[in-house]
Amino acid sequence: SSATRARSRLIASARAVQEAVLAWSAAEVGPSLLVELAPGAAPSTSTEQDGINAIHFIREDWPFDAGKLAVTVAHRDPRTFELFEIDVAINADDFVWSTKPVPDPGTYDLQNAITHELGHVLGLGELNAHPDATMFGEIREQEVSKRDLNASDIAALDDLYRGVRFDDDDISAIGCQNLPSAGWQPFGSLAVFLLGWRRRDRGSRFKEAIPTSP
Secondary structure, three states, rough: OOHHHHHHHHHHHHHHHHHHHHHHHHHOOEEEEEEEOOOOOOOOOOOOOOOEEEEEEOOOOOOOOOOOOOOEEEOOOOOOEEEEEEEEEOOOOOOEEOOOOOOOOOOOEHHHHHHHHHHHHHHOOOOOOOOOOOOOOOOOOOOOHHHOOHHHHHHHHHHOOOOOOOOOEEEEEEOOOOOOOOOOOOOOOOOOEEEEEEEEOOOOOHHOOOOOOO
């Protein structure tokens, strides 16, 4: 039935998000992320500040640049940089998403993209001098290499949270530049995931370091 298929897609999406979280957790640097499926939450298409950290799949009326696969939005005090809220929006309006182990031609791997966006959640910008990094700013159709962190990603986390200098002149927080897809089809039902975090150490600069990725 359609309900069964929608449920299967939802479970597959939740699994992809959880695997992305585990990739960053394995680095054991900075805050550890906590993600759960929002129980009974009405699908939201807004990243406006509402007091809830969330990952949204937006199927209609994508509010950002149509060339973006995903956008991470941080709400913070412009004077103190205190973080109030952070949301991740996934563009299911203009792109086709896959949760298969090997994505079909013309689709983008959800776990691959979420892993990249969670790097922005943790405060990292694009590592455009490192094409093999998860935080490299381009994502291609069928790409899965960003599912796992590269040594450059971990070094950037060390720089951010432990003060270990990462020598890279091309770290930016411009956002994700994604190569266009061949077209799109409906992804299915929307899923809303709640994001949270806990500190691993007292010295983390989490609140001060989160950029807004347009």
